[in-house]
Structures are given as structure tokens and as C-alpha cells.
Amino acid sequence: MPQADSDQPAYVRVADTLRREIRAGILGVGTLLPSEVNIAKAMNVSRNSVRPALDILRREGLVRTEVGRGTFVRPPVPARRISMNQYREDAATAARTTYPPPPAAADSTLAPHLPTVELTEVPADAGLADLFRIPEGTPLQRRYVIHRVNGTPVQVTTSYYLLDMVQGTWVATPESEPSPGGAIGHLWSLDVQVKKVRPVVTSRPPTTDEAAVLRTERDVLAITRQMLDGSGRVVEVAREIVISSAGVELEYEIDL
Amino acid sequence: MPQADSDQPAYVRVADTLRREIRAGILGVGTLLPSEVNIAKAMNVSRNSVRPALDILRREGLVRTEVGRGTFVRPPVPARRISMNQYREDAATAARTTYPPPPAAADSTLAPHLPTVELTEVPADAGLADLFRIPEGTPLQRRYVIHRVNGTPVQVTTSYYLLDMVQGTWVATPESEPSPGGAIGHLWSLDVQVKKVRPVVTSRPPTTDEAAVLRTERDVLAITRQMLDGSGRVVEVAREIVISSAGVELEYEIDL
């Protein structure tokens, strides 16, 4: 073991102490931590040495701070594994679904899982034109969707269809979210078969908006995705799918 | 445009100003930023308001700080795209290579790209036993490899083979890194054909060591990977492949 406490900066000692107490369960899940002033008193440091310690724990996803209330121990995030086999399952779901699907019964247990949807029409900017391999300015439908699990936003997706393709169809209505088979289901209902999905994964600090919506100080995973049909035409672009990286795993599977 | 400067916290204003000057090229790549004290004077704030601003820019990967020297504008990281088609190319390379390959000629232009390699023997801990689907304690060969591009460490990989499989072979020697066809090449040389690769991607703050080696304050991408042969046996585990997320894109391709 490295000789712990001494000669370490004060804020690291504070962070280590608090982290140890959280890990040991002394500060249980949901517990309100002592206030910054009280931590400072208890550990004989100034409040300005407590704050960077809490910054560290926030970035590690161990605690969440609410202004005016205090800092709380976060529940350990269950490892939410997102499998890219999802796309194969989506394709299978699409193939056996009649679109548009009957409206879901008003099941209140589903409410906390319902997404927020905003559909708008926009011209393709340079980046989208490149991803779609179409001229800049081509009309697109933009879909901004906030996905929730148990009421907690976990994913913010901004995706695009060619406006020509979806205009006047069920896909152009907010009722098309959530859709059986996801985007692949949408396209299936338009007689477009997705044959290739190309996701590109990066990680970056969240924008201010994303941090607020996803309630995270951690970096986010940002996925840019293209969907292609059998002729190689790009039929959907997601730029970007933003996921709080806390407790999320993206699983791929490559057959050789 | 959102009304920029006013009513924003001072440190955000400072960060925005510096970011704008970097983006505009006023502070060119490699430039030494004004010292914290001088930025404070110039913007009429205290040094303690400049520091969080620089924290933001560091986390965005825009600047790098060296104690005693100052803060410098980092070169824009070229988007290094890592394609998972690499595995298919590796398989093709392995199939046409005779192992062990002839030692590379002493080509000094390659030196800055040579990896650091440490091979050790370890018993499987609980996590590795689970990933390999073998009993805890099974002897493994552990490979710790630091990959470099132009002398800069970009990736730290810790991977494992079953010791029984590699002991006494070329794969058990440091000369086996770098290998044509990577891990797939190693296994091919042992008459083991990799049929499936299963990478799981997460993002997390770097450990102190990783931050030092990869010279980054950004979160890192951490990939845990299994390689399986035709019978479904796990023949290699990487836990973890750690990549500085700055400017890195992981590209996958899924055929439906």
C-alpha cells in the first residue's frame, strides 16, 4: 500500500476520506453529506480545500450536489449495458411489426419511460451533408428525443431523416416515438430496409444543457451513427446520441 | 446568440475569452498563455477566478499546463479513428504471415512508434476468471503494453493469455510486440483461430498513473475485450485497453 494520508494535498485527503466512508457504507446511499463548512471544521481545513475534494467525487459520480440542499451520496449506478446487437433485434422486430403500430394503451407504469420528442425541419448543414452524402441545404427532418428510465433522463438523441422520405407519413408524427424497432422500424414502415449501421463512438465533456438534462458531471459518450440501405444510400443519421457515461457499457460483437 | 459575457460567472467569462482567442488563432498552437497572475490582472479578476477557467480548458483538451513553465495551447488533436474493421484486417494479415515474423530491420524512423512491453505471469482474479470462464487462480500471462505514435503514448493495454497456451512460445517473448495481426496474429501463430471479438466500451476518469502516461486530464475510453475461437472458448482477454479520449473515434460497422 502507498503511504496514504501524509504529504498528500489536503483536498486529496478530504476526497479519500469521504470516498472511503462512502465505500464502507458509513455514508450510505442517499445520505446527506455534512455541509462543506462542517467537513472543513471536522478535518481542520478551510472550506476552499473541501470544495475541490467534492469536485473529485462529483466527477467520479459518487455524489450529487443540489444548491440550497446539500450533497448526497448517489446510488451505485447499475451497469447499463447497451448492446449493438440491439440493431439486429430491431431489424427482426421491424420485420414482424405492422406499421403504424396500434397506439399503446394508457399504461401509467410506462409513463416514466416515455420519451420527450421534438420534431422540426432543417436544411442540412455541412456536417450533415457530409454524413448523408447529399448537397448542403437539403431539407431534413430533425428529431430531438430525450429517453428516460424510471423518469431519469439517460440519453439525448438528435437524429435526422431525409424530409422527402418521411413527410406526410406516420414517421413524421410525434406518435412515432417510441417505435418498435427504433429507427430501423421507422424506415421499414417506409419500405426502406437498413442493411448497414455505422456507429462512431467518442467521449467528451457534456455541454451545459446536456449536463443539466442528464444530471451528470461526468464526460458523456457521444455516438454519431449512419444507417445505410442495400444500395449504400445513407437513410438516417444520428448526430449525436449522447449518453451519460456513468455506468454505461457499449457492447459490440464482431464475427470474423 | 445568447447574451454572452454579462451575468455569467467570472471564471466562465475568462474561459470563454481564452477559448475564443485560441479558436481564432490569436493564441496559436504551442503558444505560452499569459501567466495566471497576468490573466487575472488583464481581466480584472483574482487569480482564484482564473484557475477554474484554466481547469475547464484543460478538461476540454485545449491547453496543457507544466508546473514551473506555464500553460500552452495544445495542437488540435487529429481525429484518430480506430476502426473495428481492424480486427478483420488483423485476421487477414495473420493468415498470410509466417510466425514468428523476421525481426524488423533497425529502422530509426520506427523507434518513436515502438511500444513498451512488460510480460508477467499472474493467477486469474475473480474478474478475469469470469471473463475467461475459467477457475479463479488459473495461471495467465499478463501483457502490459504502452503504444506510442510519434513518441506520444496514446494507448495503454493490459491483456491476458492462458499461460498454458503461450508458455515457451514466441508469443511469450517481448519480441512478439508489436505483432503483425496483433493479438489475432499471436493466436494464429499458436494455431488458434479467433472467430469472434467482443469489445465493451466505457468511459471514466483516468487513474493518476494513466493521466501521467497519457498526459491527459480528459476522461479515457476503457475497453474490455474478449476474443473467442470457433468453439466459443475465450482465448484472450484485454482488461483494459485505455485510450485518451481526446480526438479518438471508435468506428464500428454492423451488417444486418
Place this chain on the structure above:
DNA sequence: GAGTGGTCTAGACCACGAC
């Protein structure tokens, strides 16, 4: 109104790098 975290100031001392 009392307590919380968010922000800010004006100082200070230190280890380190460059000269």
C-alpha cells in the same frame, strides 16, 4: 430566517523550471 452550495477576493507559501 437559517443553512446550503456557488462564487469571489486578497493574500500567502511551496516546489519546480529556466536562466
Place this chain on the structure above:
DNA sequence: TCGTGGTCTAGACCACTCA
């Protein structure tokens, strides 16, 4: 020796939440 960033202190005011 001097300037740099790293750390730390002791204050202060604010907006916010909650009783």
C-alpha cells in the same frame, strides 16, 4: 534568483431550499 503553477487560508456576498 525569479517567475510559474499548485495549494491553502479566512474571509465575504449571493441565490437557493426548507421550515
